[in-house]
Amino acid sequence: MEYDIAIVGGGPAGLTTGIYAARSKLTAIIFDSGASQIAEALTIENYPGFKHVSGEELLAKMRKQAELAGVKIADELIIDILKDTDYTLLSTSGKNYTAKSIILAMGATHNAGIKGEVDFIGRGVSYCAICDGIFFRDRVVAVIGGGNTAIEEAIFLAQHAKKVYLICKNLNADPALQDKAIENPKIEISLDKRVVEITGDKMVGGITMMDYKNRERMNLSLDGVFITTSIPVNQLAKKLGLETGNGGYLITDHQQKTNIKGIFSAGDITGGLKQVVVACSEGAIAAMAAYDYIKG
Template identity: 35%
Template sequence: MFEVAIIGSGPAGVSAALTLKSLDKNFIWLSGSAVSQKVARAELIKNYPGLPDVTGGELAWTFKNHCEGMGIKVTERLVTGVYETDGYFTLLAQDEQYEAKTIILCTGVQTVKPIVGEEEFLGRGVSYCATCDGFLYKGKTIAVLCTDKKYEHEIEFLAELSEKTYVMPMYKGYEIKSDKAEIILKSPVKFTGGMRLEKVCFKDGELLVDGVFVLRGSVSPSTLVHGLKVENGHVAVNRSCETNIAGIFAAGDCTGRPYQYVKAAGEGNVAEHSAVGYLAAMK
């Protein structure tokens, strides 16, 4: 079991990981991407101390180089659920499970709102993990909403399992290699059903399905952690970066404005120290 699990590879996650490593803590760092794409794509950053007029790509490289120099690596797995289990937490990350005594959420701010019905039908027809839940839909009709080309292999996996697969790619240049996948160039506006999800609704029609897989680069904190307090779309924390759930801390953009890399890095350090203090109190 790990002492700490960090979720997210942005400045807050980098900061927390570097200090945990310097304190020789046993931790795992999980993210769908080893490098924060928000950082990497930034045009120019003028207010990061010690790095004047740095591009996002340069800052991302600096983060990566610093971490690798200390022997720190990101485990590239998208976390789709965090569950409290008798004094510790279980993290579901695609087809793997991890256990940790504390969690630091550094998931960033969600730029895309959940589709109406998405959270309501989670676990009842909506899934974020193809390899975890794909077998439940063998021989059935499913829809897949995908926001990134890197998940196309998961679409192909699902297409081979299901009887019918509707794919809604939310990006250009898709190359899905499956004769069983039908491309739908529409954006869903709502998921509906009864006890389970039954329909994907568009502005001009609907699809009857047994399930929907939503393949995004991240999952919102409130969806990740049941019962997590959220205010105005952000994780509610105090000055120690503590959430309303003992043992779970949050840092960076997910805790609210200002959305600044330097603020995120500072909060990552605060959250790490709070997690270490929490661990000490457990002994």
């Protein structure tokens, strides 16, 4: 069977695309390899309609809604997409699928590979200041990174936290943003440093840093660590020849169209504000744009 829409990625973006596609009477299939970032969120408090919800629960509800709407969900990893008149998707299951249009919603990965990082996710290690900053009121935290996102997060966190360390090799954010961080009395910038370990008991208690110049190690007591690394899962997109911008994020227009006709993209893989509500919104827009494309 040929589907109208094949969606690669079953996180909030892909599932919302599926719901909108099915409600527009399009045949849709979602492929998912089961690594949605939302599942790592212990509590989500900024998704409208839910005061507190765990990421896992919200994801399960979205998935159920997509299935009830009539979307087929295949727990399979897509390894290649071939373009002819339509598209053929190759899965690790050995099966091939064809579709008239494609939505790429493969998300991003945040893991910085620091020793102890994974052990403390949700217990002091966070990847999102906007989501979790409020839990660190009057606490001491560190932001790892020296780019725009890191500095924006440090400035945001300084509104809640008692002290914010910004730890990086060097600052490479916009100069105006750097000045804001330098001028903020709550932010202390620590250059030429690499975080080698996150330590603690039940919760984060501190970090061990190494100096790039003299390789000396030093410990810092902390209540929270914010990691700003974010790498888009763009390998399939690159193979297809899709345009990427800063940091490898896919470039789309206001209808989530990529530079290749019939291919749309939504969610964290397109960069911008990486939040569930944004991923859902882009997924809805992508579904409607794909509808217009299919119906000509």
